[in-house]
């Protein structure tokens with residue numbers, strides 16, 4: 224993944240680099256473990272003297288740092304939404320209420336309840352009835368003013384009617400009638416009219432229900448996006464993969480996937496959730512922080528205005544783990560200019576408790592055994608990191624990153640086991656030194672952060688969202704104008720075991736944060752199942768493919784197109800057709816057949 228270092232993170236690197244003399248660099252170069260490397264750098268006086276507050280001050284975009292919720296901004300959003308309602312622009316109104324909900328401080332319960340009520344009106348008009356009901360539930364639980372409740376009960380009744388949940392609709396009309404007694408701001412006539420209408424609806428509904436034999440209401444519609452599934456049973460050892468895949472090992476190319484049986488083109492051979500994944504900053508207010516799906520009706524974080532969640536479930540997972548700690552430092556991470564890879568390295572820690580790692584650390588170096596689970600950090604720890612091929616400079620650079628991440632762990636409250644109550648301010652960055660008496664934490668978490676950075680270099684994947692304009696009516700949706708957009712970065716421990724080929728046998732795509740891997744050709748039992756790390760033989764010249772793979776993944780590609788110098792698509796003339804040898808032997812040869820060839824059979828000659 225592209226490493227874009229801008230902002231004060233770069234200045235931090237420069238400050239440290241400029242202050243290290245040859246003796247210190249030499250001492251560093253002689254260190255042999257990750258914990259010693261981070262420990263040594265953290266102990267240098269330069270960390271204490273390194274004050275980044277000026278740089279952080281410069282990249283502030285106004286207001287306090289980090290960005291907090293703001294009632295004034297929230298109220299502006301609400302007013303804007305109300306204006307859109309008057310104009311009948313329900314889509315824009317929904318957008319404005321969404322933004323306002325994110326900005327509204329949690330303690331403003333009445334304001335929040337009004338916002339949910341307003342948003343439920345927009346959702347009702349946009350025919351999102353289940354979502355409107357969910358907002359009505361939220362608004363009532365937040366203590367929506369009693370004199371206004373008749374409005375939301377009546378809206379609830381009408382949504383339920385559309386959903387054919389008549390029993391519930393009857394109760395909602397009854398609640399409307401009771402709530403009208405408290406509707407002090409409504410004129411007598413209007414109140415009377417609404418009461419009459421509601422009573423009429425009750426009569427009609429009750430009659431209809433008894434005629435139909437009082438049928439039960441249908442279940443609420445759950446609109447969860449479909450979950451992709453592997454095509455056959457899962458592999459007991461590698462549960463994210465299907466039984467079509469197993470993992471082999473070779474001294475020169477490490478672990479790699481092979482076909483455990485014949486695989487048909489089109490089979491889904493792997494579906495995996497990320498072990499850790501991080502959304503890019505620019506999608507933080509449009510996509511779920513936890514599962515990366517787009518959120519047209521977002522849930523907010525109770526503390527910060529920076530992220531959204533698609534559901535209470537995703538919100539709970541995030542708040543109980545990583546977001547609890549990252550909430551206050553997210554703007555700092557984003558404005559630092561550190562790469563998404565750095566952020567994933569941090570997330571790999573914040574998503575688990577301090578105790579989890581303390582218990583695990585003693586056994587981390589042991590060989591892997593048992594089922595290879597996606598959420599097991601041990602599997603991540605053993606992914607390829609090419610530690611013995613690294614230069615001193617490489618270690619120094621990554622150790623600097625690790626010390627920065629260590630500082631973030633420190634100021635987030637993670638090392639104390641609970642998120643900090645107060646917003647983290649610039650004062651915390653007056654020094655890059657870690658709080659005193661944290662040597663044991665630096666030894667453990669410094670080592671893990673540095674390991675994570677090394678592992679992610681070779682094993683992280685970019686996560687894409689397919690964005691396509693809504694097809695016009697009767698238009699062919701296969702020929703859409705869609706484009707894949709890079710929205711997040713993640714590490715998938717089972718997918719990370721697949722080696723590369725410039726002519727891959729599988730492709731991958733994403734459903735939210737889940738990666739889906741499908742065969743694009745028939746694969747014989749025992750053959751390698753390789754994915755593609757970027758360069759494809761059809762479009763990228765061999766020399767460039769090999770050089771890119773060497774530079775980025777540190778191996779010499781010896782796949783068939785590289786070995787046999789297969790031509791690019793653009794260089795394939797129409798005078799020749801090319802067939803793969805079908806001798807039944809494991810012959811990889813390509814047989815060129817001239818366009819005007821009159822032979823009945825063509826020999827491979829290999």
Ligand SMILES: C[S@@+](CC[C@H](N)C(=O)[O-])C[C@H]1O[C@@H](n2cnc3c(N)ncnc32)[C@H](O)[C@@H]1O
Nearest residue numbers: 476477478607681682719720721722723776778
């Ligand atoms: C994502 S990992 C793949 C799994 C890895 N082989 C393992 O043992 O965990 C990427 C690393 O695998 C190795 N690798 C991937 N494709 C390869 C290939 N075609 N030939 C040799 N080594 C390869 C390289 O060391 C690369 O840095």
